[in-house]
Amino acid sequence: METQLLKPEFSNLQLELLKLYANGVSDEQLKEIKWLLGKYFAEKATSGMNKIIQDKQLTEQDIIIQSKAHHRSANRS
DSSP: OOOOOOOOOOOHHHHHHHHHHHTOOOHHHHHHHHHHHHHHHHHHHHHHHHHHHHHTTOOHHHHHHHHHOOOOOOOOO
């Protein structure tokens, strides 16, 4: 019986990070990189949310109401 080898498909980001980690980084550098990645994605999320707020002309009150709303559907078991 032949064993199939699984070939993981990495994203372009994963490939770049693998190259970086192949060279080795210190714990301090790893901490800084994780912080930078978190900051980058947080800024992207904030920018996206700001665009939605502007496009839909949402008010502060609209956002507060939505933050307290229940959006999950009922369990259909």
